[in-house]
Amino acid sequence: MHFAYPPRKSSNPPPFRPRTSAIPTIRSRRLKTIGLVCLAFLTLVWLFQRGGSRRHAPPAYHKPSGNPPVVIVTVFNEGKYGKGYLDMVKENRLKYAEKHVLRLRPPRRTRLVGQPPRRPTRHDHVPDAAYIWYLDQNAFIMNPNLKIEEHVMKPSRLEELMIKDHPVVPPDSIIKTFSHLKGHDVDFVLTQDKDGLSSSSFVVKNGEWAKFFIETWFDPIYRSYNFQKAEQHALEHIVQWHPTILAKLALVPQRILNSYSKEKGGQDYKEGDLVVRLYACGEAGEDTCETESQRFAQWKTAFQNS
Amino acid sequence: MSLSRSPSPVPGGGWASPGLTNNLSPSGRSSPTKAYAGGSNGTPVMWERQKNMGGPAYQSFSTQNQGFFSRHMRRISSSLPRFRHENTHGAEREKIGVESRWSGLNMPRLGRIRSLPGRMSRRTKMLIVFGLLFLLGYIIFYSTPPGFFVIILAANVGGGVMEWKGAREWAIERDSIRNKKKYVAKWGYDLEIVDMSTKKRYAHEWRESWEKVDFVRSTLRKYPKAEWVWWLDLNTFIMEPSKSLQDHIFDHLEDVTYRDINEYNPLNISHPPADPYLDELSKSPIGDGNPNSIHLMLSQDCSGFNLGSFFMRRGTWTDHLLDVWWDPVAYEQKHMEWEHKEQDALEQLYIAQPWIRKSTAFLPQRMINSFPTGACSEKGTDTRIHYDQKDRDFLVNMAGCEWGRDCWGEMYNFRELSYYLNRSLWERFKEDLLCWIWFKITGKKVKF
Numbered sequence: 001m002h003f004a005y006p007p008r009k010s011s012n013p014p015p016f017r018p019r020t021s022a023i024p025t026i027r028s029r030r031l032k033t034i035g036l037v038c039l040a041f042l043t044l045v046w047l048f049q050r051g052g053s054r055r056h057a058p059p060a061y062h063k064p065s066g067n068p069p070v071v072i073v074t075v076f077n078e079g080k081y082g083k084g085y086l087d088m089v090k091e092n093r094l095k096y097a098e099k100h101v102l103r104l105r106p107p108r109r110t111r112l113v114g115q116p117p118r119r120p121t122r123h124d125h126v127p128d129a130a131y132i133w134y135l136d137q138n139a140f141i142m143n144p145n146l147k148i149e150e151h152v153m154k155p156s157r158l159e160e161l162m163i164k165d166h167p168v169v170p171p172d173s174i175i176k177t178f179s180h181l182k183g184h185d186v187d188f189v190l191t192q193d194k195d196g197l198s199s200s201s202f203v204v205k206n207g208e209w210a211k212f213f214i215e216t217w218f219d220p221i222y223r224s225y226n227f228q229k230a231e232q233h234a235l236e237h238i239v240q241w242h243p244t245i246l247a248k249l250a251l252v253p254q255r256i257l258n259s260y261s262k263e264k265g266g267q268d269y270k271e272g273d274l275v276v277r278l279y280a281c282g283e284a285g286e287d288t289c290e291t292e293s294q295r296f297a298q299w300k301t302a303f304q305n306s
Numbered sequence: 307m308s309l310s311r312s313p314s315p316v317p318g319g320g321w322a323s324p325g326l327t328n329n330l331s332p333s334g335r336s337s338p339t340k341a342y343a344g345g346s347n348g349t350p351v352m353w354e355r356q357k358n359m360g361g362p363a364y365q366s367f368s369t370q371n372q373g374f375f376s377r378h379m380r381r382i383s384s385s386l387p388r389f390r391h392e393n394t395h396g397a398e399r400e401k402i403g404v405e406s407r408w409s410g411l412n413m414p415r416l417g418r419i420r421s422l423p424g425r426m427s428r429r430t431k432m433l434i435v436f437g438l439l440f441l442l443g444y445i446i447f448y449s450t451p452p453g454f455f456v457i458i459l460a461a462n463v464g465g466g467v468m469e470w471k472g473a474r475e476w477a478i479e480r481d482s483i484r485n486k487k488k489y490v491a492k493w494g495y496d497l498e499i500v501d502m503s504t505k506k507r508y509a510h511e512w513r514e515s516w517e518k519v520d521f522v523r524s525t526l527r528k529y530p531k532a533e534w535v536w537w538l539d540l541n542t543f544i545m546e547p548s549k550s551l552q553d554h555i556f557d558h559l560e561d562v563t564y565r566d567i568n569e570y571n572p573l574n575i576s577h578p579p580a581d582p583y584l585d586e587l588s589k590s591p592i593g594d595g596n597p598n599s600i601h602l603m604l605s606q607d608c609s610g611f612n613l614g615s616f617f618m619r620r621g622t623w624t625d626h627l628l629d630v631w632w633d634p635v636a637y638e639q640k641h642m643e644w645e646h647k648e649q650d651a652l653e654q655l656y657i658a659q660p661w662i663r664k665s666t667a668f669l670p671q672r673m674i675n676s677f678p679t680g681a682c683s684e685k686g687t688d689t690r691i692h693y694d695q696k697d698r699d700f701l702v703n704m705a706g707c708e709w710g711r712d713c714w715g716e717m718y719n720f721r722e723l724s725y726y727l728n729r730s731l732w733e734r735f736k737e738d739l740l741c742w743i744w745f746k747i748t749g750k751k752v753k754f
Contacts, residue, residue, distance in 0.1 A: 033432065036432065036436055039436075040436050040439050040440065043440060043443060044439075044443045047443045047444060058598070058621060058622075059594065059596065059598050059599030059601075059621075059623075059665065060594075060596070060598065060599075061587070061594070061599075062587070127585060208622070208623075208661070209622075209626075211585075211588070211660075211661050212626050212661045215658075215659040215660060215661050216630055216659065219655075219658050219659060220658050221633070221635060221636045221639060221640075221654065221658070222635060224639070225635050225638075225639060237635060238630075238633075241633060241634060242629045242630055242633075243629060244625055244626050244629040244630075245629075
């Protein structure tokens with residue numbers, strides 16, 4: 001063994017030499033690279049903005065923020081009904097609105113004979129409302145604890161409630177409600193009674209579709225056509241002929257939104273329902289509505305207790 | 307001495323051509339190799355000999371029947387897709403590499419290109435990479451993908467049911483279709499020729515010419531990538547095929563369209579709508595003013611809307627419009643007074659329903675729909691309406707020519723005019739200069 005072992009290395013490697021300065025100098029070469037990368041990135045952004053704006057962007061319309069969540073619209077016929085009765089209806093709506101911090105459209109319009117009476121929304125006044133609930137004058141909100149946006153309009157709730165694949169106009173219309181509709185696709189919720197679609201209580205989701213739908217419904221062509229039941233038949237007509245409207249519509253069981261005071265017209269009111277509507281009271285005589293409303297005066301106590 | 311193609315090898319295994327040995331250019335090599343120097347004495351180069359020389363990594367000089375690619379070249383290349391050159395320099399640079407690889411019959415060039423990335427400086431590489439990135443960005447974000455525009459051409463109007471379809475009608479159809487086909491092929495659009503023959507759609511009613519609505523809808527369904535459809539009547543002729551739709555209209559949509567109908571309002575429609583229940587946007591004369599919200603673009607002639615040439619963009623708004631456009635109640639009440647059917651129906655919708663106005667824009671008529679002097683001629687020639695060849699209008703629509711005017715004559719004249727206006731430089735040189743000189747010298751008109 002004449003060869004010596006190589007000298008042993010220290011088991012502790014020497015520490016790295018400290019950096020000369022805290023920030024490493026950026027070499028000019030690298031600087032150039034960084035510059036180029038930045039330039040390329042900016043170019044891409046520029047291209048994206050220019051091209052993107054031209055090609056696929058859908059129109060940016062106002063999206064309702066949901067404040068207030070719901071606007072109740074009721075059209076009052078001041079000439080025909082007594083002031084006491086109308087005040088009571090007003091009070092009913094206001095109390096409900098107060099409880100849920102809703103907005104109520106100041107109801108001042110008089111019903112014009114021979115015309116579909118209503119423009120359920122006035123987009124200009126509450127552009128941020130999420131839903132618009134049209135409720136007929138001769139109806140009372142009976143259960144103050146139910147909120148429209150949860151009781152009816154919540155997508156999961158809607159999917160439970162929706163009546164699918166059901167003739168739009170009973171009993172045998174070949175046009176049926178879509179069976180594959182999802183809750184969040186629904187923009188328009190209403191009920192059916194024995195005569196057909198009931199336009200006395202319905203909810204519309206505020207937005208571009210609502211404008212399209214309401215303006216179509218209100219089209220002068222339909223108003224001049226002499227539908228036997230004016231706006232109700234116009235509604236049945238557009239729902240059956242125009243799939244873009246049917247595709248946003250959900251039928252819910254009548255008692256969710258629109259229980260009747262008499263069984264004659266449809267399903268009658270049961271304790272706990274949201275609404276009772278005095279069925280056909282306007283046609284029966286001047287005071288029928290008022291006397292009929294006495295039967296459901298318990299809404300006052302319900303509102304007090306809640 | 308240079309040879310355009312390499313000579314064939316002799317069965318004995320050598321080159322028959324003595325001249326070859328002195329010239330290396332067909333091989334594409336720039337510097338002679340040591341191995342080859344011995345072959346310059348005029349005797350055939352033998353394969354064995356070259357092997358013995360032990361040349362550096364340069365096996366053979368044979369350019370034929372050598373290697374996998376040269377033997378199977380034709381078979382492989384004929385099955386490959388072909389690409390056209392119409393890109394910017396970045397693409398070409400890339401393409402040279404690709405093409406040469408496939409067409410590289412001679413190994414040296416192939417090898418040279420193989421080693422190209424190694425020999426390039428880092429800076430060049432970076433430049434190429436950025437060039438490619440830029441190109442990619444351009445393709446992804448900026449350029450219009452093929453099939454973005456679909457032209458719907460209404461052919462076979464009436465289908466010969468109401469009127470006899472004679473030679474002239476066939477000729478019109480042929481010319482019109484060829485014109486659009488060429489245009490579409492040039493710019494990468496799609497063409498959908500629809501059959502407008504008279505059909506009985508429903509048991510109790512004729513919906514003649516209402517098919518427009520149905521055809522736009524079915525075309526949008528058939529071409530899922532299409533963003534815009536452009537409806538054209540049969541009696542139209544694209545006069546300036548060298549203008550793309552992007553250049554002509556869509557790159558400056560905001561500047562060429564007008565949303566406020568008061569700018570030209572032959573129907574005297576009161577605009578903007580003023581009903582108290584409307585929101586600000588509906589009351590605004592120009593909608594939201596953003597070209598993104600435009601979904602229908604049409605032009606107005608002397609008597610109102612004209613749907614001989616119009617654009618529709620895919621979207622919810624369009625679905626709604628196409629859905630409500632035809633309505634049995636409207637039809638029942640108005641079919642006697644609505645002479646122009648779907649055109650009148652659209653006017654009615656535009657007047658009655660503010661949501662329609664929010665996404666409708668108008669183009670000056672002569673941008674997409676110039677009339678010949680025969681149409682709308684009650685008040686004489688109007689610079690807003692009638693075709694002017696000095697301005698090189700984009701499209702002529704011989705509207706109403708089937709009522710008392712000569713459709714084929716107009717179509718023929720405009721076709722010839724379009725060819726004349728779009729002559730190439732060479733044709734201009736021949737016809738404008740040479741023929742003119744010839745005419746001056748000999749007094750005879752000639753045609754080359």
